[in-house]
Structures are given as C-alpha cells and as structure tokens.
Amino acid sequence: MRGWMGKLRAFFIFSALTLLLTGCGVDNLSALKPKGYGSDLLFDLMMISIAIMLFVFIIVMAIYTFVLIRYRQRKGQEDFIPKQTEGNKALEVIWTVIPIILLLVLAVPTVQATFDLADESTKGDEGVTTIEVTGNQYWWHFGYPDDEISTSQDLYIPTGERVYLDMKxxxxxxxFWVPSIAGKMDTNPGDNDNTMYLEAYEEGVYWGHCxxxxxPSHSLMDFRVIAVSPEEYDQWKEDMQNVDPEATAEAxxxxxxxxxxxxxxxxxxxxxxxxxxxMTNFANRTKIAGVIEPSKENxxxxxxxxxxxxxxxQMPANLVSEDEASQIADYLMELDHSDVGASASEAEVEEE
Ligand code: HEC
Ligand SMILES: [Cu+2]
Incomplete structure (x- = not known):
C-alpha cells in the first residue's frame, strides 16, 4: 500500500514540476504565443514539423502493434516458421516515396520562411526605421541614427510596421532573442554585422534575452521590446529629442x-x-540593468x-559613497521624459 501511495505522490510532484518548469504560456515571452510576423512564421514551421512527426509516429506504431499481435508466437506452434519473403518492389517504392514527400512538405515552407525572414526590400525607404543594436556584457544598446536618439535596455518600436535592426x-x-515577436540573431564583434527585422502585431512589453x-551574468542579460502605436512612437521620438537633463533644485x-x-x-x-x-530615459526603464525592480533602494x-x-x-564598484549614491539616485529618477509605454509597462507580465 505504501509503495503504491509513494508512486502516486512522486507522479503528482513530477507532473507539477513539469508544468512549472515549462513556464508554458507565459504571455509576451513564449514562442508558442506568437505576437509578431517572425515568430508567426516560426510557429507555423514548428506546427508542420510536429504534425509530420505525429503522422509518422502513429503509422509506425500502428504497424508495430499489428505485427506484434498478428505474428506473435502461439501456443502449440513453437516450431512453426512462417513463409519468408525477400524483397518487395511495391513496398520499397512506398517507403522511399512517402519520406520524400514528407521532406518536401517540410522543406518548401522552411526555405520560403528563410527567405521571407531575410527579406529587406523596404529597408532604407522613407519612413522605415532602422535601429542599431549593440550587445555588451551584459546590457543592450539601441541607437536610432536617423532620429539621433540613443537608449539602452528598453527598445521602443511602433506596431504594425517592419523595423530593421543592424546588429553588432x-x-x-x-x-538577440525576443521569442514572442521574432527569431533570434547573433551579434558579432568586429565588422561582421547581422541584420533582422521586428514586426509586432499588438502593443505590449515583450521580453528579450541574450x-x-x-x-557569468549571461542569464541576467535581459531586455524589453516596448511596442507602441505609431502615433505614440512618434510622440516618444519627439520626447526623446527634446530632453532637458537639468535637475530640479533638490537633485x-x-x-x-x-x-x-x-x-x-x-x-x-x-x-x-x-x-x-x-541614461537619457533612465527613469522610464521597466527594470534597472534589465533585471532589478526599479526602486530607489535597489x-x-x-x-x-x-x-x-x-x-x-563592467561597472566598477564603490565609485561613490552611499550618501552620494542616494543623491545621484534622486537625480536619475528625474530622468523620465516620456509617458509613452507607461501603460504598456504596467501590463507587463510578472516574473515566475
Ligand atoms: C567604467 C564605466 C562606468 C562608470 C564610471 C559607471 N558605470 Fe554605471 N554601468 C556601467 C556598465 C558597463 C553598466 C551595465 C552593467 C550591466 O548591466 O551589465 C552600468 C549600469 C548602470 C546602471 C543600470 C543602467 C540601466 O540601464 O538600467 C546604473 C543605474 C548605473 N550604471 C549607474 C551609475 C552611476 C550612478 C555611476 C556613477 C557613480 C556609474 N554608473 C558609473 C559602467 C559604468
Ligand atoms: Cu550575452
């Protein structure tokens, strides 16, 4: 009885753990809930491969089970040897042609999606944004050369438009990986720039990871993509271009x-x-350094x-005393120059 209970308990603990560890269905973070053009393409590819896998698995298992039962050794027939067949043209053709068809079903959309994801036909056109992304140990820089804007950690983009990234x-x-909007792309040192594009369907704060x-802090190299309506995006650009970094008297x-x-x-x-x-819009950050809750104490x-x-x-410790740090913090928390994205940030998902 005990053993039976123990097994049942272990079963429930493992099921619960599996569910927890998959982090399944976390909004704005999951590649299984696509919210952008790139992730949509990739999601479809995943579904096609899973469908093909299931198809093959079910047929093979059905044949396997059938053979196991139909041709098992029966009582009283221990010495019986069934008719031996060698070579069957029809069968050989079938099990060569079916895999070829399956591979084609897999290959055609995959090649199509590969070219689609590399499509840069509108890059550089009037009104199309290109953002320079730089990966650093352990933070992200985002430059908007056409608009003379620089920011870090939070990447602002307009929804419903293709935004190109030049990455190093x-x-x-x-x-650079934002699972719910796009695939991932390496950023390389040197002159070996990579490019990709983002196209978010809806407004929201999307999680990104290195x-x-x-x-050592790779797992803490998080960032956010804040997708806002095109009107709000224009507002954000204007806000960022007209920043007045002067402190109030207290700061x-x-x-x-x-x-x-x-x-x-x-x-x-x-x-x-x-x-x-x-630090231009530091006080608008969703997190400090990409991972820490934004409070003065932190x-x-x-x-x-x-x-x-x-x-x-790469930031040195003990540059200033704690009192001085507190004064600097007062100043940094005044650097909120735009309301854009604030409502989106509030709706951000909780960390697991
Ligand atoms: C030698 C260069 C250097 C100096 C000087 C320096 N920092 Fe930093 N700081 C960094 C780096 C690099 C990071 C990114 C750390 C990371 O996230 O990996 C950083 C990150 C930060 C962040 C988090 C930024 C964000 O985007 O959320 C804050 C806040 C900060 N520094 C404040 C300060 C203050 C205040 C001072 C002056 C007392 C200071 N830093 C001096 C290099 C520096
Ligand atoms: Cu990294």
Missing part, C-alpha cells in the same frame, strides 16, 4: 556628482554606445556595488 557586439558574441552564453547636487563620476560611461542625450548604458545598492546583482559586469 562590442565584446563577445551575444544573441541567447548565447557570454559570461542639483546629484547631477553634479553624476557628471563628475558617471557621465564618462553613461551618456545622456544622443550618443554612440558608450562603456555603459545610455538603485542605490546597484550604484554602490553592482557586482552583487550581476557578477562580472
């Missing part, structure tokens, strides 16, 4: 401290990817010792 890395190979092991000291200690790595306003994330802790959150990251 400042150090080692990373991989998908190429790149160092004046923080701004001075920031300019003396942090500005060298953290530009405000348009700037090429520097040694650290661009921000001060990060400034004093970033290592405790992201091992091996």
């Amino acid at each position: 890395s400042s150090d080692v190979i990373h991989s 998908a190429e092991l790149c160092g 004046q000291e923080g701004q001075d401290l920031y300019e003396n200690n942090c500005m060298g790595c953290h530009a405000i306003g348009d700037g090429a990817a520097g040694q650290g994330p661009n 921000l001060v802790d990060w400034i004093v010792n970033p290592e405790q959150f992201k091992p091996g990251n």
Whole structure:
C-alpha cells in the first residue's frame, strides 16, 4: 500500500514540476504565443514539423502493434516458421516515396520562411526605421541614427510596421532573442554585422534575452521590446529629442556628482554606445540593468556595488559613497521624459 501511495505522490510532484518548469504560456515571452510576423512564421514551421512527426509516429506504431499481435508466437506452434519473403518492389517504392514527400512538405515552407525572414526590400525607404543594436556584457544598446536618439535596455518600436535592426557586439558574441515577436540573431564583434527585422502585431512589453552564453551574468542579460502605436512612437521620438537633463533644485547636487563620476560611461542625450548604458530615459526603464525592480533602494545598492546583482559586469564598484549614491539616485529618477509605454509597462507580465 505504501509503495503504491509513494508512486502516486512522486507522479503528482513530477507532473507539477513539469508544468512549472515549462513556464508554458507565459504571455509576451513564449514562442508558442506568437505576437509578431517572425515568430508567426516560426510557429507555423514548428506546427508542420510536429504534425509530420505525429503522422509518422502513429503509422509506425500502428504497424508495430499489428505485427506484434498478428505474428506473435502461439501456443502449440513453437516450431512453426512462417513463409519468408525477400524483397518487395511495391513496398520499397512506398517507403522511399512517402519520406520524400514528407521532406518536401517540410522543406518548401522552411526555405520560403528563410527567405521571407531575410527579406529587406523596404529597408532604407522613407519612413522605415532602422535601429542599431549593440550587445555588451551584459546590457543592450539601441541607437536610432536617423532620429539621433540613443537608449539602452528598453527598445521602443511602433506596431504594425517592419523595423530593421543592424546588429553588432562590442565584446563577445551575444544573441538577440525576443521569442514572442521574432527569431533570434547573433551579434558579432568586429565588422561582421547581422541584420533582422521586428514586426509586432499588438502593443505590449515583450521580453528579450541574450541567447548565447557570454559570461557569468549571461542569464541576467535581459531586455524589453516596448511596442507602441505609431502615433505614440512618434510622440516618444519627439520626447526623446527634446530632453532637458537639468535637475530640479533638490537633485542639483546629484547631477553634479553624476557628471563628475558617471557621465564618462553613461551618456545622456544622443550618443554612440558608450562603456555603459545610455541614461537619457533612465527613469522610464521597466527594470534597472534589465533585471532589478526599479526602486530607489535597489538603485542605490546597484550604484554602490553592482557586482552583487550581476557578477562580472563592467561597472566598477564603490565609485561613490552611499550618501552620494542616494543623491545621484534622486537625480536619475528625474530622468523620465516620456509617458509613452507607461501603460504598456504596467501590463507587463510578472516574473515566475
Ligand atoms: C567604467 C564605466 C562606468 C562608470 C564610471 C559607471 N558605470 Fe554605471 N554601468 C556601467 C556598465 C558597463 C553598466 C551595465 C552593467 C550591466 O548591466 O551589465 C552600468 C549600469 C548602470 C546602471 C543600470 C543602467 C540601466 O540601464 O538600467 C546604473 C543605474 C548605473 N550604471 C549607474 C551609475 C552611476 C550612478 C555611476 C556613477 C557613480 C556609474 N554608473 C558609473 C559602467 C559604468
Ligand atoms: Cu550575452
């Protein structure tokens, strides 16, 4: 009785774990809930391959079961040897032709999708956005050269349009992956730029991850794609182009401290990817450094010792005292220059 109960319990624990670990159906993160053109294509390919696999599996299993039962050894017939057949043209043709057909069914849409995903026919056209993506240990930089905007961690794009990405890395190979909108693409160091495009169907905050092991904090190299309506996107661009980085009186000291200690790595306003994330719209970030809840306490802790959150990251610890960090934090939290995406951010999914 005990053994039986134990087995049942183990069964339930494993089932629950399986469900938990799959993280299945998490909105805005799952490739199984496509919310963009690229992920849609990939989802269809997955479904075609699964259908073919099931088809083959069921037929093979049916034949297997049939043979097992029909031709089993029967009582009293232990010495009986059935008629031996060697070579059967019809069968040989059938089991050569069927796999060829299955491979064609798989290959044609796959090749089509491959070309479709590489299609850049509208790139560079009037009104079509191209964004420069740079992967860094362990954060992402996004530059909008046509609009003279720079930002980090949160990538803003308009919905319903194809947005092209020119992608590179400042150090080692990373991989840019937003499962619910598109496939993934490596970012390479050197001149070996890769390109892809994003096309989000609906507004939302989509989770992105680095998908190429790149160092001790690789698993913390998260980012977000914030897709907003084209009108809101234009508003965001305007907001970003008209940033006034002047602090209020209370945060004046923080701004001075920031300019003396942090500005060298953290530009405000348009700037090429520097040694650290661009801070223009820091207070609009969904997370600090891509992974930490945005509160003043966490921000001060990060400034004093970033290592405790992201091992091996490139920001030096103890640049300022805790009091100074607190003043700088007051200043950084004033850097909210746009309301765009705020409602989308509120709807963001909870971390598991
Ligand atoms: C030597 C360059 C360097 C200096 C100087 C520096 N940082 Fe950083 N900082 C970085 C890097 C690199 C990161 C990205 C860390 C990561 O996420 O892996 C970072 C990340 C951050 C973040 C998170 C940014 C985001 O986009 O969410 C904050 C906040 C920050 N730094 C504040 C400061 C403050 C305040 C100072 C001055 C006291 C400072 N940093 C000085 C390099 C620097
Ligand atoms: Cu990485």
